[in-house]
Amino acid sequence: MENLDYARLQMAFTLGFHIIFACIGMVMPFFMVVSxxxxxxxxxxIYLKLTKAWQRGVAIFFVTGAVSGTALxxxxxxxxxxxxxxxxxxxxMPFSLEGAAFFVEAIALGFYLYGWKKLPETFHWITxxxxxxxxxxxxxxxxxxxxxxxxxxxxxxxNGAYVNIDPVKAFLNDAWFTQALxxxxxxxxxxxxxxxxxxxxxxxxxxxxxxxxxxxxxAIVFGAVAALLQxxxxxxSAKDVAQRQPVKLAAMEAHYETQKGAPLxxxxxxxxxxxxxxxxxxxxxxxxxxxxxxxxxxxxxLNDFPEEDLPPVPVVHYAFQTMVGIGSLLMLAALIxxxxxKKKSWLNNxxxxxxxxxxxxxGFVAVEAGxxxxxxxxxxxxxxxxxxxxxxVTPMPGLKFSFYLYxxxxxxxxxxxxxxMHRQIKVLNNSIG
Amino acid sequence: MLYVVLFFTFFSLFLYVLLGGADFxxxxxxxxxxxxxxxxxxxxxxxxxxxVWEANHIWLIILIVILWIAFPxxxxxxxxxxxxxxxxxxxxxxxxxxxxxFRHYDAVIDGTQxxxxxxxxxxxxITPIFLGMSFGALVSGKIVVTDDYSNTTFAxxxxxxxxxxxxxxxxxxxxxxxxxxxxxxxxxxxxxxxxKMYSRKSAIFTVVLVLVGGAVLFYGYWYDLxxxxxxxxxxxxxxxxxxxxxxxxxLWFAIGKQNRIQTRIYAGLQILLVIFAAVHTHxxxxxxxxxxxxxxxxxxAPESVMYVLGISLIIGGGIILPGLFHLMKSFNMIxxxxxxxxxxxxx
Numbered sequence: 075m076e077n078l079d080y081a082r083l084q085m086a087f088t089l090g091f092h093i094i095f096a097c098i099g100m101v102m103p104f105f106m107v108v109s110x111x112x113x114x115x116x117x118x119x120i121y122l123k124l125t126k127a128w129q130r131g132v133a134i135f136f137v138t139g140a141v142s143g144t145a146l147x148x149x150x151x152x153x154x155x156x157x158x159x160x161x162x163x164x165x166x167m168p169f170s171l172e173g174a175a176f177f178v179e180a181i182a183l184g185f186y187l188y189g190w191k192k193l194p195e196t197f198h199w200i201t202x203x204x205x206x207x208x209x210x211x212x213x214x215x216x217x218x219x220x221x222x223x224x225x226x227x228x229x230x231x232x233n234g235a236y237v238n239i240d241p242v243k244a245f246l247n248d249a250w251f252t253q254a255l256x257x258x259x260x261x262x263x264x265x266x267x268x269x270x271x272x273x274x275x276x277x278x279x280x281x282x283x284x285x286x287x288x289x290x291x292x293a294i295v296f297g298a299v300a301a302l303l304q305x306x307x308x309x310x311s312a313k314d315v316a317q318r319q320p321v322k323l324a325a326m327e328a329h330y331e332t333q334k335g336a337p338l339x340x341x342x343x344x345x346x347x348x349x350x351x352x353x354x355x356x357x358x359x360x361x362x363x364x365x366x367x368x369x370x371x372x373x374x375x376l377n378d379f380p381e382e383d384l385p386p387v388p389v390v391h392y393a394f395q396t397m398v399g400i401g402s403l404l405m406l407a408a409l410i411x412x413x414x415x416k417k418k419s420w421l422n423n424x425x426x427x428x429x430x431x432x433x434x435x436x437g438f439v440a441v442e443a444g445x446x447x448x449x450x451x452x453x454x455x456x457x458x459x460x461x462x463x464x465x466x467v468t469p470m471p472g473l474k475f476s477f478y479l480y481x482x483x484x485x486x487x488x489x490x491x492x493x494x495m496h497r498q499i500k501v502l503n504n505s506i507g
Numbered sequence: 508m509l510y511v512v513l514f515f516t517f518f519s520l521f522l523y524v525l526l527g528g529a530d531f532x533x534x535x536x537x538x539x540x541x542x543x544x545x546x547x548x549x550x551x552x553x554x555x556x557x558x559v560w561e562a563n564h565i566w567l568i569i570l571i572v573i574l575w576i577a578f579p580x581x582x583x584x585x586x587x588x589x590x591x592x593x594x595x596x597x598x599x600x601x602x603x604x605x606x607x608x609f610r611h612y613d614a615v616i617d618g619t620q621x622x623x624x625x626x627x628x629x630x631x632x633i634t635p636i637f638l639g640m641s642f643g644a645l646v647s648g649k650i651v652v653t654d655d656y657s658n659t660t661f662a663x664x665x666x667x668x669x670x671x672x673x674x675x676x677x678x679x680x681x682x683x684x685x686x687x688x689x690x691x692x693x694x695x696x697x698x699x700x701x702x703k704m705y706s707r708k709s710a711i712f713t714v715v716l717v718l719v720g721g722a723v724l725f726y727g728y729w730y731d732l733x734x735x736x737x738x739x740x741x742x743x744x745x746x747x748x749x750x751x752x753x754x755x756x757x758l759w760f761a762i763g764k765q766n767r768i769q770t771r772i773y774a775g776l777q778i779l780l781v782i783f784a785a786v787h788t789h790x791x792x793x794x795x796x797x798x799x800x801x802x803x804x805x806x807x808a809p810e811s812v813m814y815v816l817g818i819s820l821i822i823g824g825g826i827i828l829p830g831l832f833h834l835m836k837s838f839n840m841i842x843x844x845x846x847x848x849x850x851x852x853x854x
Contacts, residue, residue, distance in 0.1 A: 130612045140561060141604035145597045147571055151586035152593060158575050159583045163808035166576025167815050173569045174823030180565055181830045184558035185837065193837070239808070241815040469656070470590050470665055483598060487605060494613055501614035 101265035221249035264437030266297020271434025298408035316365035532689025534631020599634030639681025695767030
């Protein structure tokens with residue numbers, strides 16, 4: 075493998091790591107403040123216990139997300155200096171605002187974590203809400219910077235230099251809204267199902283079911299609502315991608331031939347050399363409809379794009395299938411949850427808890443798959459149709475060593491955080507009251 | 508707007524050196540403490556720094572973001588040629604951050620705590636050393652900017668410029684500065700003989716700081732480093748350094764008296780003067796490479812970008828600074844454990 079491959083792997087790996095921690099750090103504060111509110115209203119000790127347990131989770135994930143985010147802000151430049159040299163000034167605005175939002179989050183978290191019994195109760199609770207809101211805002215801002223890479227606007231390229239820069243226009247690029255909406259919902263769905271799933275496992279094990287059922291209820295509402303809204307956002311995204319990045323759409327669907335009334339493929343094995351897809355399920359005309367709202371619309375196939383501008387089709391296709399498949403599964407689970415609000419007997423059925431236990435990691439698998447679609451689907455461009463990834467990479471050789479270093483460190487960190495969560499749950503189960 | 512951006516650049520640098528530095532220093536002080544004091548130090552640091560801990564480090568992100576948006580040419584050199592020390596800094600920041608949170612938020616207290624503590628203390632020392640080495644590399648005139656790697660080796664371009672006696676000395680200087688800041692800050696947060704311990708440490712680290720600072724200047728002068736030569740010829744910088752040296756006297760007395768406010772004011776002033784002196788000498792040519800000097804006022808981002816950045820910084824500053832101030836003020840009244848006294852565990 076070349077230096078470029080290692081740079082891409084390192085970026086993918088560190089980003090993939092950061093996304094999980096950032097999502098949890100962004101969404102969990104909402105669970106925490108809901109539980110906190112319930113404690114303030116009811117004064118039931120389980121809610122206080124839960125709030126404090128989740129607060130520890132928030133602190134751990136916030137910091138892990140923050141340090142991996144700091145690393146990323148450097149890495150963008152360290153791995154892709156040519157990109158940052160040109161793009162930095164253009165997309166700086168969302169990043170500088172993100173810095174501010176993140177700062178607010180850190181300050182609010184300082185108040186929240188250390189404010190028990192020291193701050194007035196309502197003010198203390200509000201600082202928790204500020205943690206959540208500023209976290210979501212920073213997420214949206216960062217995604218908007220990424221959206222610019224898919225939909226670069228707000229500048230002209232003259233002799234390789236980026237001139238006539240309009241940072242506001244670059245910030246509010248065509249993709250920012252759809253991407254930010256999709257990602258925010260994904261974060262809520264993934265974290266909601268993951269946290270609910272962890273508590274479902276405890277309920278199955280019959281450890282403190284009162285406490286874990288209360289926790290499950292709070293987390294799953296967020297996850298289920300987000301999972302039900304996600305298909306709408308997915309549809310908006312698909313139509314947007316069809317317009318802006320037709321090659322990405324074609325890769326997502328592994329759609330080689332240009333066709334009117336194109337079918338939607340479900341599953342399928344991609345043979346990139348012979349440009350065919352086998353073992354797929356075809357829904358006639360569905361792709362044309364999903365992408366353009368017209369059953370007979372023409373969808374441009376991969377064969378009509380220059381070979382050197384194609385992303386690795388199988389990776390994008392499989393990732394897209396994974397994301398959509400899991401998304402549909404979570405949507406079904408969300409429906410099951412809402413039905414169970416009427417049919418209370420389901421709550422006594424082990425299968426119900428089994429279902430949510432199994433779903434625990436899946437939301438994050440979908441989140442990662444979604445990022446693969448966005449990022450790998452944009453290749454070979456780092457800035458779509460403007461700058462190739464291979465032109466952006468650092469001239470420093472030997473990136474394989476830094477890649478191995480990061481993999482080792484982050485793997486250890488992931489293992490440690492998992493282990494810490496395990497200890498938190500154990501202590502929570504054994505606590506009295 | 509350029510000057511608004513420059514103001515925030517140096518303001519963030521100053522606050523990062525001061526607050527982030529005090530934070531790193533707390534780990535260094537802990538590292539160089541006796542076993543019993545290590546534990547007390549840990550509790551003290553948690554209570555004093557805990558609430559502002561994360562905020563202290565965001566100044567680095569603000570600084571980096573400003574550099575890449577407003578001064579892309581400057582950022583480009585620093586990010587390509589200092590890849591290795593910056594990677595080490597990042598690893599240090601990561602290990603330190605997670606160790607801090609693990610040791611305070613792990614639900615179980617057992618043997619693993621020893622490892623978190625070790626990780627925290629060691630990375631607290633190593634990180635500022637590599638940061639200082641990176642600063643040193645920027646001004647030591649050894650960075651070779653080139654597109655042609657045929658006549659040079661990896662080490663010549665990516666190792667020697669940041670790994671040499673001068674940069675090691677600047678790294679040690681920054682670490683000493685951190686330890687000095689932390690021990691001085693902590694004097695005012697404690698009572699009884701712990702307070703005495705911190706004032707003793709503060710005095711020791713003041714001496715170390717002055718000695719290492721002297722070594723940096725002496726070495727640079729001896730080996731004809733442009734930055735140091737010009738520094739020693741720049742009247743205003745020299746006045747700033749002289750003033751900073753003068754403030755050592757009242758600082759010394761304040762440390763002796765264990766005064767909470769005066770120690771902080773003098774320590775803060777000294778750091779401000781040292782940074783001012785260093786920046787003044789070379790501004791606007793802050794990076795000195797083997798062939799050229801990179802001017803911060805040239806190749807900046809276009810006016811439209813500076814305008815938006817400046818406005819964002821003013822708005823951001825308007826929201827953040829009062830919040831940060833309120834945060835620090837709110838938790839100022841937290842009193843720290845005394846050796847004999849009880850301390851309540853924080854949740």
